Amino acid sequence: MTEQTNRQRRSADGITAPLRYTVFRRIWLASLLSNLGLLIQGVGAAWAMTQMAASADKVALVQTALMLPIMLISMPAGAIADMYDRRIVTLVALSIALTGATALTILAGLKLIAPETLLAFCFVVGSGNALFGPAWQSSVSEQVPPDALPSAVALNGISYNIARSFGPAVGGVIVASLGAVAAFACNAILYLPLLVVLLLWRRTTEPSRLPREKLNRAMVSGFRYITNSPPIKIVLLRTLVMGLIGGAVMALMPLVARDLLHGGAQTYGIMLGAFGMGAVVGALNIHELRKRMSGEAAIRACTVSMAFAMAALGLSTEPVLTAAALVLAGAVWMAAVALFNIGVQLSAPRWVAGRSLAAFQASISGGIAIGAWGWGHLTDYAGVEVALLVAAGLMLVSPLLGIWLAMPRVGARNEDAEVLADPEVKLSLTGRSGPLVVEIEYRVAQENARAFHNVMQDVQLSRQRNGAYGWSIARDIADPELWTERYHCPTWFDYLRQRNRATQSERALHQEAIAFHIGPEPVRIRRMLERPFGSVRSKEETPDRASAEVLPVVATAAGSSVRH
Numbered sequence: 001m002t003e004q005t006n007r008q009r010r011s012a013d014g015i016t017a018p019l020r021y022t023v024f025r026r027i028w029l030a031s032l033l034s035n036l037g038l039l040i041q042g043v044g045a046a047w048a049m050t051q052m053a054a055s056a057d058k059v060a061l062v063q064t065a066l067m068l069p070i071m072l073i074s075m076p077a078g079a080i081a082d083m084y085d086r087r088i089v090t091l092v093a094l095s096i097a098l099t100g101a102t103a104l105t106i107l108a109g110l111k112l113i114a115p116e117t118l119l120a121f122c123f124v125v126g127s128g129n130a131l132f133g134p135a136w137q138s139s140v141s142e143q144v145p146p147d148a149l150p151s152a153v154a155l156n157g158i159s160y161n162i163a164r165s166f167g168p169a170v171g172g173v174i175v176a177s178l179g180a181v182a183a184f185a186c187n188a189i190l191y192l193p194l195l196v197v198l199l200l201w202r203r204t205t206e207p208s209r210l211p212r213e214k215l216n217r218a219m220v221s222g223f224r225y226i227t228n229s230p231p232i233k234i235v236l237l238r239t240l241v242m243g244l245i246g247g248a249v250m251a252l253m254p255l256v257a258r259d260l261l262h263g264g265a266q267t268y269g270i271m272l273g274a275f276g277m278g279a280v281v282g283a284l285n286i287h288e289l290r291k292r293m294s295g296e297a298a299i300r301a302c303t304v305s306m307a308f309a310m311a312a313l314g315l316s317t318e319p320v321l322t323a324a325a326l327v328l329a330g331a332v333w334m335a336a337v338a339l340f341n342i343g344v345q346l347s348a349p350r351w352v353a354g355r356s357l358a359a360f361q362a363s364i365s366g367g368i369a370i371g372a373w374g375w376g377h378l379t380d381y382a383g384v385e386v387a388l389l390v391a392a393g394l395m396l397v398s399p400l401l402g403i404w405l406a407m408p409r410v411g412a413r414n415e416d417a418e419v420l421a422d423p424e425v426k427l428s429l430t431g432r433s434g435p436l437v438v439e440i441e442y443r444v445a446q447e448n449a450r451a452f453h454n455v456m457q458d459v460q461l462s463r464q465r466n467g468a469y470g471w472s473i474a475r476d477i478a479d480p481e482l483w484t485e486r487y488h489c490p491t492w493f494d495y496l497r498q499r500n501r502a503t504q505s506e507r508a509l510h511q512e513a514i515a516f517h518i519g520p521e522p523v524r525i526r527r528m529l530e531r532p533f534g535s536v537r538s539k540e541e542t543p544d545r546a547s548a549e550v551l552p553v554v555a556t557a558a559g560s561s562v563r564h
Helices: 002-013 022-052 056-083 086-109 115-138 146-178 180-190 192-200 215-227 230-260 265-284 286-292 295-315 319-347 350-382 384-403 446-465 492-500 504-514
Strands: 436-443 469-475 482-489 524-529
Touching (some): 022 146, 022 180, 022 192, 022 230, 056 115, 056 350, 086 115, 115 350, 146 180, 215 230, 230 295, 230 319, 265 286, 265 319, 295 384, 446 482, 482 492
Antiparallel strands (some): 436 524
């Protein structure tokens, strides 16, 4: 029985395991075609810019125009992905990208394209992709079981990089033979299969009993969760640095092909293809890398290898050596980005998965976009060789960040805990009643005071990332064994969301705090309305307007002393 279980576990961990699930397989294959089209367009846009503008910063701005929207609108996109049907969100996002690609094709065909117009429509296509990304990536967990999620994340990276292996080379041939217009048209056409597959996906959803948050509140919730989650913050900061430095490779690739290798669009496509081939190799070995090395050790190995590859790229004038350096750069770049992505996916609970992945996208894309602008200006001033060597030097010393920001240990996905019934309520409340004040009294032996206080620091982060604010812990000066935890929630609905957002590990943490409690009485919880004037009728005969809006109450163990 144990041997059979081990075989199943190995099968679930295999990189191709997610392809056994029909929905994932269809979407993955269609996304492969979509990525192929996007990369073909990227070659056409970058090369068209080299023909219209001689300055390096204008060429590098093509990459910025495609990536900057992901940084700017990723958090709203993540909130929308968590608030609405993710299938509908992806369809709308693809429609925006398709509109931008179609308009770019028409204008280029009519020879009405200029550098500013090209950048503007690249920005539109990038905006569609920015909205698409969080909804698509967070829906992966709905397409495969939890044990296949890391492999599914790696496969999505492979999808992009398989396209990168062939797309740029194909794009180079298309641009060289038919012109940039044909490359733009290919991108528009290759969006269609993914639109069809998503239309056919019958996504099953479990409707929430509570109304969805407003967009601004959902964005605040996502930002609050991330800022109170040390592991996610570390991953995002390391991702940003990787994008800022490593983005030099992609941003300066057209200039490497033109100025160092003295080639044309086809050479540029082949070099991008070499980078993509390396990325596929890196993605295929993610599982082995995670098994053999810790997250921090793997990131250090990737960044040091990337530094040597970038140095070789800047010094080489031979296409074969440049291609070899790009294969290495692609492999370690993909491995590092996939490790960051997996870290975020497995650290974030389902309710905030879209927003967490949006923050990840903003980190990597924002780093690439800002870095591309900086590397372009440095290239104008000092040349492409110097820019790449400076980037290589920065990449070589970047592992020193691990001294202060070591990569967190990541295991299985932290699944949501069971839904709690509502606490007992005898006061008429509406969803907007509030703020709610929650006070929890613990009685702790004095010899356990320091250990209890340390646990409560983690409880504070748990409460705050799930929606609480104004958290405090106080100790009674007349009764040193008595501790009072206190926090606020903006409204009654916000409180109900907050208490049901806790994951299994967070519930275990809360139970660990409760385990310090001593005495015959259970932990005492008070839930109070901070602005009670709205609950008091001005006159005895005034009807209670809130009575029709009171939420259903289930007075069960959920309202007992151990459930907050």
